[in-house]
Amino acid sequence: MARAAAPDAVASAAVELARQAALDVADRGAVGEHTKVVARGDRLVSHLFACTARGYRGWTWTVTLARAPRAKAPTVCEVELTAGDGAVRAPEWLPWDQRLRPGDVGPADVLPMVKDDPRLEPGFEATGEEDVDRVALWELGLGRPRVMSREGREEAATRWFAGETGPDSATAKNATATCSGCGFMVPMPGALRQVFGVCGNEWSPADGRAVALTFGCGAHSETDVERSAEPVPQPVLDELGVEPVLIG
Numbered sequence: 001m002a003r004a005a006a007p008d009a010v011a012s013a014a015v016e017l018a019r020q021a022a023l024d025v026a027d028r029g030a031v032g033e034h035t036k037v038v039a040r041g042d043r044l045v046s047h048l049f050a051c052t053a054r055g056y057r058g059w060t061w062t063v064t065l066a067r068a069p070r071a072k073a074p075t076v077c078e079v080e081l082t083a084g085d086g087a088v089r090a091p092e093w094l095p096w097d098q099r100l101r102p103g104d105v106g107p108a109d110v111l112p113m114v115k116d117d118p119r120l121e122p123g124f125e126a127t128g129e130e131d132v133d134r135v136a137l138w139e140l141g142l143g144r145p146r147v148m149s150r151e152g153r154e155e156a157a158t159r160w161f162a163g164e165t166g167p168d169s170a171t172a173k174n175a176t177a178t179c180s181g182c183g184f185m186v187p188m189p190g191a192l193r194q195v196f197g198v199c200g201n202e203w204s205p206a207d208g209r210a211v212a213l214t215f216g217c218g219a220h221s222e223t224d225v226e227r228s229a230e231p232v233p234q235p236v237l238d239e240l241g242v243e244p245v246l247i248g
Contacts, residue, residue, distance in 0.1 A: 007039040011065045011074040018047035018063035021076045027053060031061055043067040044077075051081060058087030119152030153191055160196060165206045167214035175216030176223050183221035185211070 015034050022031045032050030039045055049061040062082045065074040083089055097112065105111060122145060148156070160166060172178075179185045184201035187193055188210065197213060199206040204219040 007037050007045050008043045008067055008074070010072070011043060011045040011067045012037045014065055014074050015047060017074065017076065018065060019049065021063045021079050022049050022061040025079045026051075026061060026081075029053075030056075035060070040064060043069070043074075045074075055088065056081070058084045060084050117152075119149055119155060120146040121149040122146055157192060157195060160210050161212055165199075165209050165211040165215050167212055169215070171205060171217050172212075172215045175218065175220065177220045178214050178216045179211050179220075180213040181220075181222060182216075184219070185213070 019031065019034065030051060030053035032052040035048045035050055037045050037047055044064065044066045046062050046064045049063070051059040051061055053059075060082050061079065063079050064077040066077050067074040100111070162168070164171070166172065167178075179197060179199070182201075184199060184204065185197040186200045188197050192210075195212060196210050199209055199211045201207055201219050201221070204217050206215065206217060
């Protein structure tokens, strides 16, 4: 195994030269104490200085010096600010279309078309779902060239079922009946009709949204509040009590 090169003695001793090179680049007061010397190769070393600039915890000023053969003094090769252990770094860069999340699209925003979106497939290809195939054939050539694929439908169903209008939501757990027996539930045509419908009750928190048939809320058409079995007593009019009123 080859031994690591020993730091060049002349370049290693040139701490002040390296510090001045860092000071020439850094903001005032941003260069801290000298921490160590690292051998980079034959007559090539790096001096490390702590970075004291605000917001750069864990970063280091790295000044690399080189000494030519038989030269008595080293020269500065480069000065750079490098991240060390525990350094605060910017998150990994992602293209904007990968940074977007559901709900980020505003009223005036337009998303680019995804040609190979796995959630969609050509409307003229059979999917195996009778209702979907019937819709696709009917719409062929009428401005809807793609329909949801099986993968797209499964993703949507999983998302809806686990969301606020699914059976595990707080609203559903407090309900005494499910949407499957509610008169305001509008059946959903197509492949998802066995699991979902659309709520048509303006008093429901799910009005106008896809709801699982096992979802429920307090606005169910067939449920009622508990009514008291005891009759409400008639009010008593007190005609004996007199309150004096001073006039004049």
